Amino acid sequence: MRTLVRRILARFGYVKTTPLTQDEADHLIDVAHGYSAANAFVEAWTTSGLAYELVGYYDCTLTCSEAESMADLFRAFGYENTADDIIASHSESDECGDSHHSCDDCTSDDEYNTAA
Missing domain, CATH: 1.10.20 (Histone, subunit A)
Structure with missing residues (x-):
């Protein structure tokens, strides 16, 4: 041992x-x-293929910290594209004010937009 x-x-x-x-x-x-x-x-x-198949279906059920944790796990083992896809898919369901939020309706002057 x-x-x-x-x-x-x-x-x-x-x-x-x-x-x-x-x-x-x-x-x-x-x-x-x-x-x-x-x-x-x-x-x-x-x-x-689960990472590619399921992430799109569960994007709106992950909190920001859960999506980040899952992405970090895949990134740690060299799956950068999968990690990026997790965050991108998650961001589509984030609401205004959430850290990954992205939509065409918000502008950089919007008080709720915090996306970088």
Whole structure:
């Protein structure tokens, strides 16, 4: 188990000169499991087409923070286009004043428009 943890550390350029404590090893294993689960989720969604198929249907049910979190997750694993599509789809249903809001009816002088 400690060999696995050392390999994970080495992969990220971190080399510890003293032996790991059991708590440190357990924490790193938890982090590795989280990373693996997140990677598996992203891979499953992108390779099966779910990311492209479902995001358009659920755009109006995601809050801004949920859309940003989902986009960040895909972006972290290299799926920039999917992340951009999530935000773009979400922004179509945002209301005036929401952070991703975009519509032709609002102008830059509109008091509710906060889109960058």
